[in-house]
Amino acid sequence: MHAQDDARPVVQPLVIPIFIPHMGCPHQCIFCNQRAITGKSAQTPSLDQIHQEVNRFLKFGKERPSTTQISFFGGSFLGLEKETIRSLLETAMHFVRAKDVDSIRFSTRPDTVSQESLSLLDGFPVSTVELGVQSMNDHVLDAAGRGHRASDTLVAAGLLKNRGYELGLQMMVGLPEDDEDGAMETARRIAGLEPDFVRIYPTLVLEGSQLAGRYRDGRFHPMALAACVTLVKRLFLYFNTHHIPVVRMGLQASDGLTRAGGFIAGPHHPAFGHLVHGEIVLDAISSALDRMEKRPDPLTISVHPSMVSRVQGLNKKNICRLKKTFDLKNIVLHQDERLAKNHLVVAGAHITLP
Ligand code: SF4
Numbered sequence: 001m002h003a004q005d006d007a008r009p010v011v012q013p014l015v016i017p018i019f020i021p022h023m024g025c026p027h028q029c030i031f032c033n034q035r036a037i038t039g040k041s042a043q044t045p046s047l048d049q050i051h052q053e054v055n056r057f058l059k060f061g062k063e064r065p066s067t068t069q070i071s072f073f074g075g076s077f078l079g080l081e082k083e084t085i086r087s088l089l090e091t092a093m094h095f096v097r098a099k100d101v102d103s104i105r106f107s108t109r110p111d112t113v114s115q116e117s118l119s120l121l122d123g124f125p126v127s128t129v130e131l132g133v134q135s136m137n138d139h140v141l142d143a144a145g146r147g148h149r150a151s152d153t154l155v156a157a158g159l160l161k162n163r164g165y166e167l168g169l170q171m172m173v174g175l176p177e178d179d180e181d182g183a184m185e186t187a188r189r190i191a192g193l194e195p196d197f198v199r200i201y202p203t204l205v206l207e208g209s210q211l212a213g214r215y216r217d218g219r220f221h222p223m224a225l226a227a228c229v230t231l232v233k234r235l236f237l238y239f240n241t242h243h244i245p246v247v248r249m250g251l252q253a254s255d256g257l258t259r260a261g262g263f264i265a266g267p268h269h270p271a272f273g274h275l276v277h278g279e280i281v282l283d284a285i286s287s288a289l290d291r292m293e294k295r296p297d298p299l300t301i302s303v304h305p306s307m308v309s310r311v312q313g314l315n316k317k318n319i320c321r322l323k324k325t326f327d328l329k330n331i332v333l334h335q336d337e338r339l340a341k342n343h344l345v346v347a348g349a350h351i352t353l354p
Helices: 034-038 047-060 082-097 115-119 138-143 150-162 180-192 210-216 225-241 272-291 305-312 314-326
Strands: 014-019 068-073 103-108 126-134 166-173 197-202 246-249 263-265 299-303 331-335 343-346 349-352
Touching: 014 047, 047 082, 068 082, 068 126, 082 103, 103 166, 115 150, 126 150, 150 166, 166 180, 166 225, 180 225, 197 225, 210 263, 225 246, 225 272, 246 272, 272 305, 272 314, 272 343, 272 349, 299 305, 305 314, 305 331, 314 331
Parallel strands: 014 068, 068 103, 103 126, 126 166, 166 197, 197 246, 299 331
Antiparallel strands: 299 343, 343 349
């Protein structure tokens, strides 16, 4: 998805991802397959490997955006050994000193953030920290085996904001013991922390995770894709009204959890964000048509060229749904470059998308 289209304009940096498997993580989150992944082969990348990876990205990032960041992700950065943290930061700092990279970002567990752990970052150009919040309900956190409380997130977010870091919060939907109301409550509490951006991930069943066993013996039922898309849409719209950008919905193949394969079940789709935006557009057009006393057929929808695929929906699902629901024979999409990307004209009625 494009964050520029979201609530608050965010210039997306070029992010150079460095995967840090959380070796020796003492926790056992039920959705995590890092134990299976990290068993023997994966190690914290060597400094040489990081150099190679960053240089590879810099070579291919021809048109550099305004900001370039090295991102340590996949584990809990501040949960690593102090020496490892320092040496990873030193390595990244080399590229900042050379002016190839602007800053460093990482993701970490809320309970790894303290005055002491943050003091390790002093003097390093870290700009952004993301917290794996997952839920703001202690019962759900317990059921997920997270090993931290919602209060840890409150404390961590406060410390990070006080020190002036850009703050990202990640939440999950579809965890055991959670439901739609629970997800909305988590979103409300996350919004109250005033993050600079959020990410929303569905709970997937991955090989090697505890959820895999529960799924196989029928004790865990992942969300269906359609229900998950609709729930994430509600969350997106909620954050949107609070002017909090949602920079990611759904996992990408390159994300740590899907690394090494092993996807078994759950609401995974490579274009998850596109599905959510498609549903938002479908809702907007449907309410415009609902309000019309007489609907023209063929129906003309004018749209900026870059938004055509969102209006059509995946496999033109939106067009089929509109035809069926409103008994239309033909829908004509008219591309108009003069329209703003979040603006549609449906049979003369102007709609601004969230
Ligand atoms: S999700 Fe992170 S904290 Fe949880 S078990 Fe996996 S590596 Fe550890």
